[in-house]
Amino acid sequence: MSANKRVSTIAIYALLIIFGFIFAVPFLYTIYTSLVSLQDVNKFAELSDLTFKNYTLFFTNEAYNVPKWLFNTVIITGLVILGNLIINPMAAFALAKLEFTGKKMVYWIVVATMMVPYQMILIPVYVNVAHLGWLNTFTALTVPFLYQCLYIFMLRQFFITVPGEFIEAARMDGLTKMGAFWRIVYPLAKSPLITMSILAFAGTWNSYLIPSTLINIPEKYVLVVGLNSLKDAFFENTPLIMAGVVLTTLPILVFFFIFQKQYIEGVSSAGIKG
Template sequence: MAAKKRMTLISIYALLVLFGLLFALPFLYTIYTSFLTMKDVNQFSGIPELTVANYKMYFTNEAYDVPRWLLNTVIMTALVILGNLVINPMTAFALAKLQFAGKKVIYWIVVGSMMVPYHMILIPVYVNVAQLGWLNSFWGLTVPFLYQCLYIFMLRQFFISVPGEFIEAARLDGLTKMGAFWRIVYPLAKSSLITMSILAFAGTWNSYLIPSTLVNVPEMYVLVVGLNSVKDLFFENTPLIMAGVVLTTLPILIFFFIFQKQYIEGVSSSGVKG
Protein backbone atom coordinates (compact mmCIF):
# COMPACT_ATOMS: atom_id res chain seq x y z
CA MET A 1 0.00 0.00 0.00
CA ALA A 2 2.83 2.37 0.90
CA ALA A 3 4.63 1.55 -2.36
CA LYS A 4 1.46 2.27 -4.34
CA LYS A 5 1.01 5.60 -2.57
CA ARG A 6 4.65 6.49 -3.25
CA MET A 7 4.26 5.69 -6.95
CA THR A 8 1.14 7.85 -7.09
CA LEU A 9 3.00 10.78 -5.55
CA ILE A 10 5.92 10.30 -7.94
CA SER A 11 3.52 10.29 -10.90
CA ILE A 12 1.81 13.46 -9.67
CA TYR A 13 5.11 15.28 -9.16
CA ALA A 14 6.35 14.11 -12.56
CA LEU A 15 3.23 15.53 -14.21
CA LEU A 16 3.62 18.80 -12.29
CA VAL A 17 7.26 19.09 -13.40
CA LEU A 18 6.26 18.33 -16.99
CA PHE A 19 3.50 20.96 -17.02
CA GLY A 20 5.84 23.41 -15.28
CA LEU A 21 8.43 22.96 -18.00
CA LEU A 22 5.78 23.37 -20.69
CA PHE A 23 4.63 26.66 -19.18
CA ALA A 24 8.23 27.83 -18.67
CA LEU A 25 9.34 26.87 -22.18
CA PRO A 26 8.34 30.16 -23.89
CA PHE A 27 10.25 32.22 -21.34
CA LEU A 28 13.25 29.89 -21.49
CA TYR A 29 13.20 30.28 -25.27
CA THR A 30 13.07 34.06 -24.81
CA ILE A 31 16.11 34.02 -22.50
CA TYR A 32 18.01 31.72 -24.85
CA THR A 33 17.23 33.84 -27.93
CA SER A 34 18.31 37.02 -26.13
CA PHE A 35 21.87 35.67 -26.04
CA LEU A 36 22.01 34.89 -29.77
CA THR A 37 23.10 36.87 -32.77
CA MET A 38 20.64 37.46 -35.57
CA LYS A 39 22.17 34.77 -37.79
CA ASP A 40 21.70 32.10 -35.09
CA VAL A 41 17.99 32.74 -34.44
CA ASN A 42 15.72 29.67 -34.69
CA GLN A 43 18.59 27.22 -34.54
CA PHE A 44 20.46 25.54 -31.72
CA SER A 45 23.78 27.17 -30.87
CA GLY A 46 26.35 26.01 -28.39
CA ILE A 47 27.56 27.99 -25.40
CA PRO A 48 30.55 29.50 -27.30
CA GLU A 49 28.12 31.18 -29.72
CA LEU A 50 26.11 32.86 -26.97
CA THR A 51 26.73 36.58 -26.43
CA VAL A 52 25.69 39.38 -24.08
CA ALA A 53 25.98 41.94 -26.89
CA ASN A 54 22.23 42.49 -26.98
CA TYR A 55 22.12 43.47 -23.30
CA LYS A 56 25.28 45.54 -23.66
CA MET A 57 23.73 47.47 -26.52
CA TYR A 58 20.81 48.52 -24.33
CA PHE A 59 23.10 50.02 -21.71
CA THR A 60 25.77 51.55 -23.97
CA ASN A 61 23.92 52.83 -27.02
CA GLU A 62 23.51 56.62 -26.80
CA ALA A 63 20.38 56.54 -28.96
CA TYR A 64 18.30 55.47 -25.94
CA ASP A 65 18.84 55.82 -22.20
CA VAL A 66 17.91 52.43 -20.74
CA PRO A 67 19.63 53.06 -17.36
CA ARG A 68 17.50 56.21 -16.90
CA TRP A 69 14.36 54.33 -17.91
CA LEU A 70 15.21 51.57 -15.47
CA LEU A 71 15.75 54.10 -12.67
CA ASN A 72 12.43 55.79 -13.51
CA THR A 73 10.68 52.43 -13.31
CA VAL A 74 12.29 51.58 -9.97
CA ILE A 75 11.31 54.95 -8.47
CA MET A 76 7.75 54.77 -9.79
CA THR A 77 7.25 51.20 -8.63
CA ALA A 78 8.76 51.83 -5.18
CA LEU A 79 6.59 54.91 -4.56
CA VAL A 80 3.40 53.16 -5.70
CA ILE A 81 4.07 50.11 -3.51
CA LEU A 82 4.92 52.30 -0.53
CA GLY A 83 1.71 54.27 -0.95
CA ASN A 84 -0.33 51.09 -1.26
CA LEU A 85 1.29 49.67 1.88
CA VAL A 86 0.11 52.72 3.84
CA ILE A 87 -3.18 53.89 2.34
CA ASN A 88 -4.82 50.56 1.45
CA PRO A 89 -4.43 48.93 4.91
CA MET A 90 -5.66 52.05 6.71
CA THR A 91 -8.74 52.27 4.50
CA ALA A 92 -9.40 48.53 4.77
CA PHE A 93 -9.07 48.61 8.57
CA ALA A 94 -11.54 51.49 8.80
CA LEU A 95 -14.06 49.64 6.63
CA ALA A 96 -13.59 46.40 8.57
CA LYS A 97 -13.38 47.48 12.22
CA LEU A 98 -14.46 51.10 12.71
CA GLN A 99 -17.96 52.49 12.89
CA PHE A 100 -18.70 55.81 11.17
CA ALA A 101 -21.41 57.46 9.11
CA GLY A 102 -21.47 56.44 5.47
CA LYS A 103 -19.33 53.34 5.98
CA LYS A 104 -21.54 51.07 3.86
CA VAL A 105 -21.79 53.67 1.10
CA ILE A 106 -18.01 54.01 0.95
CA TYR A 107 -17.60 50.23 0.96
CA TRP A 108 -19.94 49.80 -2.00
CA ILE A 109 -18.20 52.63 -3.84
CA VAL A 110 -14.95 50.72 -3.39
CA VAL A 111 -16.57 47.50 -4.63
CA GLY A 112 -18.21 49.28 -7.55
CA SER A 113 -14.92 50.92 -8.54
CA MET A 114 -13.38 47.47 -8.93
CA MET A 115 -15.84 46.77 -11.74
CA VAL A 116 -14.93 49.85 -13.80
CA PRO A 117 -12.20 49.24 -16.41
CA TYR A 118 -9.41 51.75 -16.01
CA HIS A 119 -9.64 52.64 -19.69
CA MET A 120 -12.98 54.30 -18.93
CA ILE A 121 -11.47 56.80 -16.49
CA LEU A 122 -8.15 57.31 -18.27
CA ILE A 123 -9.25 60.57 -19.92
CA PRO A 124 -10.50 62.15 -16.64
CA VAL A 125 -7.25 61.08 -14.95
CA TYR A 126 -5.23 62.64 -17.77
CA VAL A 127 -7.22 65.89 -17.55
CA ASN A 128 -6.78 66.09 -13.77
CA VAL A 129 -3.05 65.34 -13.99
CA ALA A 130 -2.64 67.95 -16.73
CA GLN A 131 -4.53 70.58 -14.70
CA LEU A 132 -2.23 69.94 -11.74
CA GLY A 133 0.83 70.29 -13.97
CA TRP A 134 1.94 66.73 -13.28
CA LEU A 135 2.42 65.53 -16.86
CA ASN A 136 5.93 64.16 -17.51
CA SER A 137 6.64 63.89 -13.79
CA PHE A 138 6.75 61.28 -11.04
CA TRP A 139 3.78 63.01 -9.41
CA GLY A 140 1.55 62.05 -12.32
CA LEU A 141 2.98 58.54 -12.51
CA THR A 142 2.49 57.75 -8.83
CA VAL A 143 -0.05 59.89 -6.92
CA PRO A 144 -3.20 58.64 -8.74
CA PHE A 145 -2.13 55.05 -8.05
CA LEU A 146 -1.11 55.18 -4.38
CA TYR A 147 -4.25 53.20 -3.56
CA GLN A 148 -6.14 50.43 -5.35
CA CYS A 149 -9.73 49.45 -4.63
CA LEU A 150 -8.99 45.77 -5.28
CA TYR A 151 -6.32 45.71 -2.58
CA ILE A 152 -8.54 47.64 -0.15
CA PHE A 153 -11.22 44.98 -0.62
CA MET A 154 -8.72 42.16 -0.25
CA LEU A 155 -7.24 43.55 2.96
CA ARG A 156 -10.68 44.31 4.37
CA GLN A 157 -11.55 40.64 4.06
CA PHE A 158 -8.49 39.79 6.13
CA PHE A 159 -9.09 42.45 8.79
CA ILE A 160 -12.64 41.21 9.28
CA SER A 161 -11.17 37.89 10.46
CA VAL A 162 -8.98 39.59 13.11
CA PRO A 163 -10.67 39.13 16.52
CA GLY A 164 -11.98 42.37 17.96
CA GLU A 165 -10.60 41.30 21.34
CA PHE A 166 -7.08 42.07 20.06
CA ILE A 167 -8.05 45.67 19.46
CA GLU A 168 -9.93 45.97 22.74
CA ALA A 169 -6.95 44.59 24.65
CA ALA A 170 -4.69 47.12 22.96
CA ARG A 171 -7.09 49.94 23.86
CA LEU A 172 -7.09 48.81 27.50
CA ASP A 173 -3.30 48.99 27.43
CA GLY A 174 -3.55 52.65 26.49
CA LEU A 175 -3.20 52.52 22.70
CA THR A 176 -5.35 54.65 20.43
CA LYS A 177 -7.23 53.06 17.54
CA MET A 178 -4.41 54.06 15.20
CA GLY A 179 -1.86 52.71 17.66
CA ALA A 180 -3.72 49.41 17.87
CA PHE A 181 -3.80 49.24 14.08
CA TRP A 182 -0.11 49.90 13.49
CA ARG A 183 1.24 47.90 16.43
CA ILE A 184 -1.20 44.97 16.58
CA VAL A 185 -3.31 44.54 13.44
CA TYR A 186 -0.90 45.68 10.72
CA PRO A 187 1.83 43.10 11.59
CA LEU A 188 -0.79 40.34 11.51
CA ALA A 189 -1.50 41.17 7.87
CA LYS A 190 2.08 40.49 6.75
CA SER A 191 1.17 37.73 4.27
CA SER A 192 -1.70 39.72 2.77
CA LEU A 193 0.49 42.82 2.49
CA ILE A 194 3.20 40.85 0.69
CA THR A 195 0.56 39.41 -1.67
CA MET A 196 -0.64 42.94 -2.39
CA SER A 197 2.95 44.12 -2.91
CA ILE A 198 3.65 41.37 -5.45
CA LEU A 199 0.50 42.21 -7.42
CA ALA A 200 1.24 45.94 -7.22
CA PHE A 201 4.85 45.37 -8.25
CA ALA A 202 3.87 43.32 -11.30
CA GLY A 203 1.13 45.73 -12.34
CA THR A 204 3.24 48.87 -11.90
CA TRP A 205 6.52 47.54 -13.31
CA ASN A 206 4.82 46.28 -16.46
CA SER A 207 2.43 49.22 -16.81
CA TYR A 208 2.39 50.63 -20.33
CA LEU A 209 -0.93 52.38 -20.94
CA ILE A 210 -0.72 54.88 -18.06
CA PRO A 211 2.96 55.91 -18.43
CA SER A 212 2.67 56.18 -22.21
CA THR A 213 -0.37 58.44 -21.77
CA LEU A 214 0.99 60.70 -19.02
CA VAL A 215 4.60 60.93 -20.28
CA ASN A 216 5.80 62.02 -23.72
CA VAL A 217 9.44 63.02 -23.12
CA PRO A 218 12.11 60.27 -23.45
CA GLU A 219 13.95 61.19 -20.24
CA MET A 220 10.81 60.36 -18.20
CA TYR A 221 10.01 57.10 -19.98
CA VAL A 222 9.69 54.01 -17.85
CA LEU A 223 11.32 50.79 -19.00
CA VAL A 224 8.34 49.25 -20.80
CA VAL A 225 7.54 52.45 -22.71
CA GLY A 226 11.17 53.08 -23.58
CA LEU A 227 11.83 49.54 -24.77
CA ASN A 228 8.67 49.66 -26.83
CA SER A 229 10.12 52.65 -28.68
CA VAL A 230 13.34 50.68 -29.19
CA LYS A 231 11.29 47.81 -30.59
CA ASP A 232 9.96 50.13 -33.29
CA LEU A 233 13.55 50.99 -34.26
CA PHE A 234 14.83 47.39 -34.25
CA PHE A 235 11.71 45.43 -35.14
CA GLU A 236 13.64 42.89 -37.23
CA ASN A 237 16.31 42.26 -34.56
CA THR A 238 14.68 39.39 -32.68
CA PRO A 239 17.50 38.76 -30.14
CA LEU A 240 17.54 42.44 -29.17
CA ILE A 241 13.76 42.45 -28.69
CA MET A 242 13.97 39.26 -26.60
CA ALA A 243 16.64 40.86 -24.40
CA GLY A 244 14.22 43.72 -23.76
CA VAL A 245 11.50 41.24 -22.80
CA VAL A 246 13.86 39.60 -20.29
CA LEU A 247 14.78 42.98 -18.78
CA THR A 248 11.12 43.78 -18.15
CA THR A 249 10.05 40.32 -16.97
CA LEU A 250 12.95 39.01 -14.89
CA PRO A 251 12.56 41.46 -11.94
CA ILE A 252 8.93 40.38 -11.47
CA LEU A 253 9.90 36.70 -11.42
CA ILE A 254 12.69 37.34 -8.92
CA PHE A 255 10.35 39.37 -6.69
CA PHE A 256 7.74 36.61 -6.82
CA PHE A 257 10.16 33.76 -6.07
CA ILE A 258 11.53 35.65 -3.06
CA PHE A 259 8.07 36.09 -1.54
CA GLN A 260 6.16 33.15 -3.05
CA LYS A 261 5.53 31.47 0.34
CA GLN A 262 3.98 34.62 1.80
CA TYR A 263 2.05 35.14 -1.43
CA ILE A 264 0.36 31.75 -1.13
CA GLU A 265 -0.40 32.37 2.55
CA GLY A 266 -1.82 35.79 1.72
CA VAL A 267 -4.11 34.44 -0.99
CA SER A 268 -5.37 31.80 1.45
CA SER A 269 -5.99 34.26 4.28
CA SER A 270 -7.61 36.99 2.15
CA GLY A 271 -10.49 34.96 0.80
CA VAL A 272 -13.96 36.43 0.62
CA LYS A 273 -15.59 36.38 4.06
CA GLY A 274 -18.60 37.97 5.66
Protein backbone atom coordinates in the same frame (compact mmCIF):
# COMPACT_ATOMS: atom_id res chain seq x y z
CA MET B 1 2.07 5.20 2.51
CA SER B 2 0.24 2.63 0.41
CA ALA B 3 1.45 1.67 -3.06
CA ASN B 4 -1.58 3.23 -4.76
CA LYS B 5 -1.15 6.48 -2.90
CA ARG B 6 2.57 6.55 -3.73
CA VAL B 7 1.84 6.01 -7.41
CA SER B 8 -0.81 8.73 -7.32
CA THR B 9 1.63 11.17 -5.68
CA ILE B 10 4.34 10.40 -8.22
CA ALA B 11 1.88 10.89 -11.08
CA ILE B 12 0.74 14.25 -9.71
CA TYR B 13 4.31 15.52 -9.32
CA ALA B 14 5.20 14.24 -12.79
CA LEU B 15 2.27 16.15 -14.30
CA LEU B 16 3.22 19.29 -12.38
CA ILE B 17 6.81 19.05 -13.64
CA ILE B 18 5.62 18.53 -17.22
CA PHE B 19 3.19 21.44 -17.12
CA GLY B 20 5.78 23.61 -15.34
CA PHE B 21 8.27 22.90 -18.11
CA ILE B 22 5.67 23.64 -20.80
CA PHE B 23 4.89 27.03 -19.23
CA ALA B 24 8.61 27.79 -18.77
CA VAL B 25 9.58 27.03 -22.38
CA PRO B 26 8.54 30.44 -23.82
CA PHE B 27 10.58 32.35 -21.23
CA LEU B 28 13.55 30.01 -21.58
CA TYR B 29 13.39 30.56 -25.34
CA THR B 30 13.32 34.30 -24.76
CA ILE B 31 16.42 34.16 -22.56
CA TYR B 32 18.24 31.91 -25.04
CA THR B 33 17.40 34.13 -28.01
CA SER B 34 18.57 37.22 -26.13
CA LEU B 35 22.00 35.60 -25.74
CA VAL B 36 22.65 34.67 -29.38
CA SER B 37 23.61 36.58 -32.49
CA LEU B 38 21.08 37.42 -35.16
CA GLN B 39 22.36 34.69 -37.48
CA ASP B 40 21.87 32.06 -34.74
CA VAL B 41 18.18 32.79 -34.10
CA ASN B 42 16.08 29.59 -34.17
CA LYS B 43 19.27 27.51 -34.25
CA PHE B 44 21.12 25.57 -31.56
CA ALA B 45 24.13 27.75 -30.82
CA GLU B 46 27.14 26.43 -28.96
CA LEU B 47 27.71 27.55 -25.40
CA SER B 48 30.76 29.55 -26.48
CA ASP B 49 28.59 31.50 -28.95
CA LEU B 50 26.29 32.85 -26.24
CA THR B 51 26.93 36.50 -25.49
CA PHE B 52 25.62 39.37 -23.40
CA LYS B 53 26.31 41.91 -26.13
CA ASN B 54 22.59 42.66 -26.57
CA TYR B 55 22.30 43.67 -22.91
CA THR B 56 25.59 45.56 -23.05
CA LEU B 57 24.33 47.49 -26.08
CA PHE B 58 21.24 48.62 -24.17
CA PHE B 59 23.24 49.91 -21.22
CA THR B 60 26.23 51.42 -23.05
CA ASN B 61 24.63 53.09 -26.06
CA GLU B 62 23.48 56.56 -24.97
CA ALA B 63 20.89 56.63 -27.75
CA TYR B 64 18.77 54.05 -25.91
CA ASN B 65 18.80 55.70 -22.46
CA VAL B 66 17.90 52.36 -20.85
CA PRO B 67 19.67 53.12 -17.51
CA LYS B 68 17.55 56.27 -17.15
CA TRP B 69 14.35 54.42 -18.02
CA LEU B 70 15.23 51.67 -15.57
CA PHE B 71 15.90 54.24 -12.83
CA ASN B 72 12.56 55.94 -13.53
CA THR B 73 10.76 52.60 -13.32
CA VAL B 74 12.41 51.68 -10.02
CA ILE B 75 11.52 55.04 -8.45
CA ILE B 76 7.91 55.04 -9.63
CA THR B 77 7.35 51.40 -8.68
CA GLY B 78 8.88 51.94 -5.25
CA LEU B 79 6.71 55.00 -4.55
CA VAL B 80 3.53 53.22 -5.67
CA ILE B 81 4.26 50.19 -3.49
CA LEU B 82 5.08 52.41 -0.50
CA GLY B 83 1.83 54.33 -0.91
CA ASN B 84 -0.18 51.14 -1.20
CA LEU B 85 1.48 49.74 1.93
CA ILE B 86 0.30 52.79 3.89
CA ILE B 87 -3.05 53.89 2.45
CA ASN B 88 -4.68 50.57 1.55
CA PRO B 89 -4.25 48.95 4.99
CA MET B 90 -5.63 52.01 6.79
CA ALA B 91 -8.70 52.11 4.53
CA ALA B 92 -9.19 48.35 4.87
CA PHE B 93 -8.88 48.50 8.66
CA ALA B 94 -11.49 51.26 8.83
CA LEU B 95 -13.92 49.22 6.72
CA ALA B 96 -13.28 46.06 8.73
CA LYS B 97 -13.08 47.21 12.35
CA LEU B 98 -14.29 50.79 12.75
CA GLU B 99 -17.85 52.06 12.87
CA PHE B 100 -18.74 55.28 11.07
CA THR B 101 -21.65 56.79 9.16
CA GLY B 102 -21.82 55.58 5.58
CA LYS B 103 -19.50 52.63 6.13
CA LYS B 104 -21.56 50.22 4.04
CA MET B 105 -21.93 52.76 1.26
CA VAL B 106 -18.16 53.30 1.14
CA TYR B 107 -17.61 49.54 1.08
CA TRP B 108 -19.94 49.01 -1.86
CA ILE B 109 -18.36 51.93 -3.71
CA VAL B 110 -15.01 50.19 -3.29
CA VAL B 111 -16.49 46.92 -4.58
CA ALA B 112 -18.20 48.66 -7.51
CA THR B 113 -14.99 50.49 -8.45
CA MET B 114 -13.19 47.14 -8.70
CA MET B 115 -15.53 46.19 -11.53
CA VAL B 116 -14.73 49.21 -13.70
CA PRO B 117 -11.90 48.66 -16.21
CA TYR B 118 -9.28 51.36 -15.84
CA GLN B 119 -9.42 52.05 -19.58
CA MET B 120 -12.92 53.49 -19.07
CA ILE B 121 -11.69 56.21 -16.70
CA LEU B 122 -8.33 56.90 -18.36
CA ILE B 123 -9.63 59.97 -20.19
CA PRO B 124 -11.05 61.62 -17.02
CA VAL B 125 -7.77 60.81 -15.26
CA TYR B 126 -5.84 62.43 -18.11
CA VAL B 127 -8.04 65.54 -17.95
CA ASN B 128 -7.61 65.87 -14.19
CA VAL B 129 -3.86 65.31 -14.40
CA ALA B 130 -3.61 67.94 -17.14
CA HIS B 131 -5.61 70.46 -15.08
CA LEU B 132 -3.28 69.88 -12.13
CA GLY B 133 -0.24 70.44 -14.33
CA TRP B 134 1.10 66.94 -13.71
CA LEU B 135 1.56 65.81 -17.30
CA ASN B 136 5.10 64.57 -17.99
CA THR B 137 5.87 64.29 -14.28
CA PHE B 138 6.40 61.34 -11.96
CA THR B 139 3.55 62.71 -9.85
CA ALA B 140 1.09 61.69 -12.57
CA LEU B 141 2.36 58.11 -12.44
CA THR B 142 2.37 57.79 -8.66
CA VAL B 143 -0.26 59.89 -6.83
CA PRO B 144 -3.36 58.46 -8.61
CA PHE B 145 -2.12 54.93 -7.91
CA LEU B 146 -1.11 55.15 -4.26
CA TYR B 147 -4.22 53.15 -3.43
CA GLN B 148 -6.13 50.39 -5.23
CA CYS B 149 -9.68 49.30 -4.43
CA LEU B 150 -8.82 45.66 -5.11
CA TYR B 151 -6.12 45.69 -2.45
CA ILE B 152 -8.37 47.52 0.00
CA PHE B 153 -10.99 44.80 -0.47
CA MET B 154 -8.40 42.04 -0.13
CA LEU B 155 -6.94 43.47 3.07
CA ARG B 156 -10.38 44.11 4.51
CA GLN B 157 -11.16 40.42 4.16
CA PHE B 158 -8.05 39.63 6.20
CA PHE B 159 -8.65 42.26 8.89
CA ILE B 160 -12.14 40.88 9.46
CA THR B 161 -10.51 37.65 10.66
CA VAL B 162 -8.38 39.48 13.27
CA PRO B 163 -10.02 39.00 16.70
CA GLY B 164 -11.45 42.20 18.12
CA GLU B 165 -10.00 41.21 21.50
CA PHE B 166 -6.53 42.09 20.21
CA ILE B 167 -7.62 45.65 19.56
CA GLU B 168 -9.50 45.95 22.84
CA ALA B 169 -6.49 44.69 24.78
CA ALA B 170 -4.30 47.24 23.04
CA ARG B 171 -6.78 50.00 23.86
CA MET B 172 -6.79 48.94 27.52
CA ASP B 173 -2.99 49.26 27.48
CA GLY B 174 -3.35 52.88 26.45
CA LEU B 175 -3.01 52.70 22.67
CA THR B 176 -5.27 54.70 20.40
CA LYS B 177 -7.14 52.99 17.57
CA MET B 178 -4.39 54.04 15.15
CA GLY B 179 -1.76 52.88 17.61
CA ALA B 180 -3.46 49.49 17.91
CA PHE B 181 -3.61 49.26 14.14
CA TRP B 182 0.05 50.05 13.47
CA ARG B 183 1.51 48.13 16.41
CA ILE B 184 -0.83 45.13 16.66
CA VAL B 185 -2.94 44.59 13.54
CA TYR B 186 -0.58 45.78 10.79
CA PRO B 187 2.22 43.32 11.65
CA LEU B 188 -0.28 40.45 11.56
CA ALA B 189 -1.03 41.26 7.92
CA LYS B 190 2.49 40.45 6.68
CA SER B 191 1.38 37.79 4.17
CA PRO B 192 -1.47 39.74 2.51
CA LEU B 193 0.71 42.87 2.46
CA ILE B 194 3.43 40.98 0.62
CA THR B 195 0.81 39.57 -1.75
CA MET B 196 -0.40 43.11 -2.41
CA SER B 197 3.18 44.30 -2.92
CA ILE B 198 3.85 41.60 -5.52
CA LEU B 199 0.69 42.47 -7.44
CA ALA B 200 1.41 46.20 -7.22
CA PHE B 201 5.02 45.62 -8.29
CA ALA B 202 4.00 43.57 -11.34
CA GLY B 203 1.22 45.97 -12.31
CA THR B 204 3.36 49.09 -12.03
CA TRP B 205 6.58 47.67 -13.48
CA ASN B 206 4.80 46.30 -16.55
CA SER B 207 2.39 49.20 -17.01
CA TYR B 208 2.38 50.59 -20.54
CA LEU B 209 -0.97 52.24 -21.27
CA ILE B 210 -0.91 54.76 -18.42
CA PRO B 211 2.75 55.90 -18.68
CA SER B 212 2.53 56.15 -22.47
CA THR B 213 -0.60 58.31 -22.10
CA LEU B 214 0.62 60.66 -19.38
CA ILE B 215 4.30 60.92 -20.36
CA ASN B 216 5.64 61.93 -23.79
CA ILE B 217 9.15 63.09 -22.87
CA PRO B 218 11.70 60.33 -23.65
CA GLU B 219 13.87 61.21 -20.63
CA LYS B 220 10.92 60.44 -18.34
CA TYR B 221 9.84 57.19 -19.97
CA VAL B 222 9.54 54.07 -17.85
CA LEU B 223 11.36 50.98 -19.09
CA VAL B 224 8.41 49.33 -20.88
CA VAL B 225 7.49 52.51 -22.75
CA GLY B 226 11.11 53.29 -23.58
CA LEU B 227 11.84 49.83 -24.95
CA ASN B 228 8.59 49.87 -26.90
CA SER B 229 9.68 53.13 -28.53
CA LEU B 230 12.73 51.28 -29.90
CA LYS B 231 10.93 48.25 -31.30
CA ASP B 232 10.40 49.78 -34.75
CA ALA B 233 14.12 50.48 -35.08
CA PHE B 234 15.00 46.90 -34.13
CA PHE B 235 11.99 45.04 -35.48
CA GLU B 236 14.20 42.59 -37.37
CA ASN B 237 16.78 42.26 -34.59
CA THR B 238 15.05 39.51 -32.63
CA PRO B 239 17.86 38.95 -30.05
CA LEU B 240 17.85 42.63 -29.08
CA ILE B 241 14.06 42.64 -28.73
CA MET B 242 14.22 39.52 -26.58
CA ALA B 243 16.85 41.14 -24.36
CA GLY B 244 14.38 43.95 -23.75
CA VAL B 245 11.67 41.43 -22.86
CA VAL B 246 13.97 39.78 -20.33
CA LEU B 247 14.85 43.15 -18.79
CA THR B 248 11.18 43.89 -18.16
CA THR B 249 10.21 40.39 -17.00
CA LEU B 250 13.10 39.11 -14.90
CA PRO B 251 12.71 41.57 -11.97
CA ILE B 252 9.10 40.49 -11.50
CA LEU B 253 10.07 36.81 -11.46
CA VAL B 254 12.86 37.45 -8.95
CA PHE B 255 10.53 39.48 -6.72
CA PHE B 256 7.92 36.72 -6.85
CA PHE B 257 10.32 33.87 -6.11
CA ILE B 258 11.71 35.73 -3.09
CA PHE B 259 8.25 36.20 -1.58
CA GLN B 260 6.31 33.29 -3.11
CA LYS B 261 5.65 31.62 0.26
CA GLN B 262 4.12 34.78 1.72
CA TYR B 263 2.22 35.34 -1.53
CA ILE B 264 0.52 31.93 -1.29
CA GLU B 265 -0.27 32.49 2.38
CA GLY B 266 -1.67 35.93 1.59
CA VAL B 267 -3.97 34.61 -1.14
CA SER B 268 -5.19 31.88 1.21
CA SER B 269 -5.86 34.28 4.10
CA ALA B 270 -7.68 36.86 2.00
CA GLY B 271 -10.62 34.66 1.08
CA ILE B 272 -14.15 35.96 0.94
CA LYS B 273 -15.63 36.42 4.38
CA GLY B 274 -18.24 38.67 5.87
